Amino acid sequence: MxxxxxxxxxxxxxxxxxxxxxxxxxxxxxxxxxxxxxxxxxxxxxxxxxxxxxxxxxxxxxxxxxxxxxxxxxxxxxxxxxxxxxxxxxxxxxxxxxxxxxxxxxxxxxxxxxxxxxxxxxxxxxxxxxxxxxxxxxxxxxxxxxxxxxxxxxxxxxxxxxxxxxxxxxxxxxxxxxxxxxxxxxxxxxxxxxxxxxxxxxxxxxxxxxxxxxxxxxxxxxxxxxxxxxxxxxxxxxxxxxxxxxxxxxALPPNTSIDKNEIKALLNLTPAATYDVIVSMKNVTIKYGKNVVLDNINWEVRPGDKWALLGHNGAGKSTLLSLVNGDNPQAYANDIVLFDRKRGSGESIWDIKQKTGFVSPELHQYFPTDSSCLQVIESGYYDTLGLFRPSNPKRAETALRWMKALEIDKYARVLLKNIPASAQRLCLLARALIKNPPLLIFDEPCQGMDTHQVQHFKALVDTICSLSNVTLIYVTHYRHEIPDSVDKVLKLEKGKVV
Known part of the structure; x- marks a missing residue:
């Protein structure tokens, strides 16, 4: 050789x-x-x-x-x-x-x-x-x-x-x-x-x-x-x-247990607001030049709904999520209602983000490189990509409790960029959950996780769904990653609902 x-x-x-x-x-x-x-x-x-x-x-x-x-x-x-x-x-x-x-x-x-x-x-x-x-x-x-x-x-x-x-x-x-x-x-x-x-x-x-x-x-x-x-x-x-x-x-370690009482206690720290409609889209079309990314979308998400959003790479899923998450300015040119308010009726992007917990595979790339995991999670209170203010001891303590619940507390003082990809995902999950928002958007949250971690993550999501009336939009390419609590499906193909 x-x-x-x-x-x-x-x-x-x-x-x-x-x-x-x-x-x-x-x-x-x-x-x-x-x-x-x-x-x-x-x-x-x-x-x-x-x-x-x-x-x-x-x-x-x-x-x-x-x-x-x-x-x-x-x-x-x-x-x-x-x-x-x-x-x-x-x-x-x-x-x-x-x-x-x-x-x-x-x-x-x-x-x-x-x-x-x-x-x-x-x-x-x-x-x-x-x-x-x-x-x-x-x-x-x-x-x-x-x-x-x-x-x-x-x-x-x-x-x-x-x-x-x-x-x-x-x-x-x-x-x-x-x-x-x-x-x-x-x-x-x-x-x-x-x-x-x-x-x-x-x-x-x-x-x-x-x-x-x-x-x-x-x-x-x-x-x-x-x-x-x-x-x-x-x-x-x-x-x-x-x-x-x-x-x-x-071979991977057997599944670990989830402390339901602690999760319930953490969710109860912030009372969840109630709404009649979480998302309503009527004939929504998004274009960039001649390229139609979303074509005549009609979709309604009601409180407590658990949706899987499916489709090939480039089908339009991320653009659809950007309308729900307040990131896309083309929302103002369309008939979209978020949390009972029509887009463009005076609400700010921060009003929307305050009601949404968001996890995506790219999100961790946009945090300052000197952010520790604990700072990243605490920043979820303010919907900023990084903690740009002095840490609040009480909120930092809650962030650490979430880290313990997600089995990642050993990374509390470590920089986000220096931990494994799977642990980065769980940090972003804790950041999304920390303010107990009425809507959770998980865009391919299991990327980079091993089999044990995917099982633990799904069990965790199902636990959160069973303990609260949270609304969930869950994006994945793999059926085995969809939590059991998900019971509705929206599938996109080339920007259309199929």
Whole structure:
């Protein structure tokens, strides 16, 4: 076996924490690896270590493929490093606006004048240069065809759906024509159809000679994966060929109990307001230029209703939610009633947000990077993306109680950006619940959670629904993630109700 990359006896640290002690891991030529394990086991950290983004003290990281490359292209010696031959696709996007002054803010995609300050898909991809001139198998034309981006070429980055953004990040990585492609949870946020297409895409990438290493769920291994490594608490527990791997190797702890009395006590801290109608939409249409995103939508949500909102990536779900959540200014040009008041009758966006608890997969990206988890949760009282005032001791205490109820209190003083994706979701859930709003909007809340955490999250939602008359709108691509309390469905296809 010819090694492509190897780590031997390495200690890897992140800030003051040891992530891996005595780490040993080898990728041989012709192998494609899946890294599996429960949330927080170190999957992302292993990819970041391979990419050279984490500090490895002691031990040896050996980039054998780089030596091979320099032997074949001696003219590049001294001009490029091994980093140039690696591309990584992270769960979080790093798109910046055209003026390059700031990252996007959350409501920007719905404000047409502000979204003009974003690159289009075509402009963004063409700004990515191949790592070297020696191999450009993956051209702009080939990438946009394989990743089905042709119809999105002129779309601004900020207006991409979660799944579309994921495809674009993979496309940008391929524009570099790397030797090694690292994918961190590439399947989260993709609808079932796109996941099946992903299997073919990943096969084509592998066939082009690129080695793939991906962090993924144990039950979602693409066909081309040859080897699996199981992580647990920063240790490689098992590694070997895929045909010897069994999903119980990555077994998860049994479900934990939920303290119903504590949840009830927390919900009772703030009496819930009552309304006749939570949401009423009549013939609602939303357009951006010639592009119709929502087409003649009629929908009524009454107090205590529990809705699942379903549809493919790009079907219009996020835009529909932006109307309910007060983020979309086109609401004023439509017949929309929220919490018994017609939009445009004098209520502010803050009046709406005060009555809504919101969780989405992108939301955590918009918090200040110096926010601790406890501060993020306390900010739910003020509906701000960050705590921009001195902490209130009583409210901070309630925030900590919610953290304990959601089993994440160990992260109270840790920065939101430094905790596992699943724990970030639960922080945002606590932020949504802290003021006991009459409406909860959960947009793909289980992204990045392992099986145990999904079960716990669903049980928690069902508990909250059983203890209160809260109204719920729940978005997911997967039927198994829908809580039992949900009994109504609205399905969108290309902006229409089907």
């Amino acid at each position: 010819q090694p492509l990359f190897s780590i031997t006896h390495a200690t890897v640290r992140l800030f003051n924490n040891t992530v891996f002690a005595d780490l040993n891991f080898t990728i041989n030529k012709g192998e494609h690896w899946a890294i599996v394990g429960e949330s927080g086991s170190g999957k992302s950290a292993l990819l970041q270590t391979i990419a050279g983004n984490l500090n490895a003290a002691g031990g040896v990281l050996h980039y054998h493929f780089f030596e091979d490359h320099i032997n074949q292209h001696p003219d590049q010696k001294g001009y490029i490093t091994h980093h140039k031959l690696i591309a990584m696709v992270e769960p979080r996007h790093h798109f910046r606006n055209l003026s390059n002054t700031t990252e996007f803010y959350y409501q920007q995609r719905y404000n047409s004048s502000d979204s003009e300050d974003a690159l289009t898909v075509s402009e963004y991809l063409k700004s990515v240069k191949p790592l070297t001139d020696s191999n450009t198998y993956w051209s702009f034309e080939k990438i946009t065809s394989v990743l089905k981006l042709e119809s999105l070429k002129e779309k601004q980055l900020i207006k991409l759906s979660n799944g579309e953004g994921k495809r674009l990040r993979i496309a940008a990585a391929l524009m570099k024509n790397p030797v090694l492609l690292l994918l961190d949870s590439p399947l989260t946020g993709l609808d079932i159809e796109t996941r099946q297409e992903f299997n073919n895409i990943i096969a084509e990438i592998a066939a082009s000679g690129i080695t793939i290493v991906m962090a993924t769920a144990p039950n979602e291994l693409p066909d081309i994966i040859t080897h699996v490594a199981v992580l647990q608490n920063g240790t490689v527990n098992w590694q070997g060929p895929k045909n010897k791997f069994e999903t119980n190797f990555a």
